[in-house]
Amino acid sequence: MMKKFLLLIREDINRLSQFSEEEIQQDIAEMNSWVEELIKFDSFISGEPLENDYQLVGKQVETDGLFIDSKEGISGYLMIQAESLEQAAAIAEQCPHIIQGKITIEVRPIMEIPQ
Incomplete structure (x- = not known):
C-alpha cells in the first residue's frame, strides 16, 4: 500500500538570495525536470518552491534532534507517494540538487488519521 511522504x-x-534571475530559472528547470520523472512513475502528488521571506511564530522548542543552521531554511516541499520511508528516501536521493550537493531533503511520513 502506498503512503504519503x-x-x-x-x-x-x-x-539563494544572491542568485541571479538566470540561476533561479536554471534551478527551477532542473527541479521541474526531476518532478516530470516522478510524475511518469506515479510518485508525485504536489509541491511548490517557497519564497525566502519567513516569520517564526511561537516558542522555540529545545531539541536534542536535528538543528537547523541559522542560514539554512526550507526553500520548498514536495509530497510524494511511496511504499516505505526507505523507498521515499531513495526517490529523494535522485533529486539533481541532492546529487550536486546543493540541498538536503528531510523525508517525513505523513501520519494517516482514521476517519
Whole structure:
C-alpha cells in the first residue's frame, strides 16, 4: 500500500538570495525536470518552491534532534507517494540538487488519521 511522504527541501537561504534571475530559472528547470520523472512513475502528488521571506511564530522548542543552521531554511516541499520511508528516501536521493550537493531533503511520513 502506498503512503504519503513530505519532502522538505532545505538549503542555504543566504546563497539563494544572491542568485541571479538566470540561476533561479536554471534551478527551477532542473527541479521541474526531476518532478516530470516522478510524475511518469506515479510518485508525485504536489509541491511548490517557497519564497525566502519567513516569520517564526511561537516558542522555540529545545531539541536534542536535528538543528537547523541559522542560514539554512526550507526553500520548498514536495509530497510524494511511496511504499516505505526507505523507498521515499531513495526517490529523494535522485533529486539533481541532492546529487550536486546543493540541498538536503528531510523525508517525513505523513501520519494517516482514521476517519
